[in-house]
Amino acid sequence: MIPAEFDYLAPTSVEEVIAALAEHGDDAKILAGGQSLLPVLRMRLNAPEVVIDLGRIEALRGVRDDGDAIVIGAMTPHSVVGGDPLVAEHALLITKAVEHLADAQVRHRGTFGGALAHADPAGDLGAPALALGAQFVIAGAGGTRTVEADDFFVDLFETAIEDGEVLTEVRIPKHTGWGARYEKFVRVAHQWPIVAIAATVRAEGGTIAEARVGMTNMGSTPLRARAVEAALTGQPATEDAVRAAAAQAADGANPPSDLNGDADYRRHLATVLTRRAVLSAAGA
Secondary structure: OOOOOOEEEOOOOHHHHHHHHHHHHHHEEEEOOOOOHHHHHHOOOOOOOEEEEOOOOHHHOOEEEOOOEEEEEOOOEHHHHHHOHHHHHHOHHHHHHHHOOOOHHHHHHOEHHHHHHHOOOOOOOHHHHHHOOOEEEEEEOOEEEEEEHHHHEEEOOEEOOOOOOEEEEEEEEOOOOOEEEEEEEOOOOOOOOOEEEEEEEEEEOOEEEEEEEEEEOOOOOOEEOHHHHHHHOOOEOOHHHHHHHHOOOOOOOOOOOEOOEOHHHHHHHHHHHHHHHHHHHOOO
């Protein structure tokens, strides 16, 4: 189908975006990479009067080192994030997740911030960002504020970004030297994950000193498997120890039931994938 008619704006600064959002309000939609918005427009599931394209704002692109964190601009393409040496060195879990994200075309067009702001619980970046304790920098008419990952994902397709605001960058605390694995279960290549597990582990002499585990498509938002993380701490990186901890992966989760599998199937998958991801991340 052909989208409904709309006006098109292409500002060159964040300030212009905020002014446009203030002027047009609910009649406006922000366009980042377009991988989620454009299909919706074509199917006429949404018909905004104004589309605000962020593609010309160079300040929203790139990866930089900022001391104890790396900063990824919201408009940085997935392909750039996945190939960036700073990300691989200090946030390997993001690199691993991007490797599994859709196909090459989507990775070249889609953007890091756009995918996170879309907040699809089956998206591949939410769980890694949550596990790494990312911070989301949001700009609006009242200035800039920073939201912790635990508070950013509110509900299905809903984030802490309010009306008149725009996500500008994502700060990821450095996890230098941590092993990482993104274990994704699909039936066909490039599919949304039925379930996926994002695990990053700091191991010392065969013992798991710290572990962070995020879950994809196990609820209406990305989730942390905190019971697993607590159970893993101080345990040997062995099959038996990790299996015992991974058995708690689905605790507190509320996975959906759909044509790809019911909730119980996803709970089982979560335990299996958590065991695989943690063992790989720990180098076992």
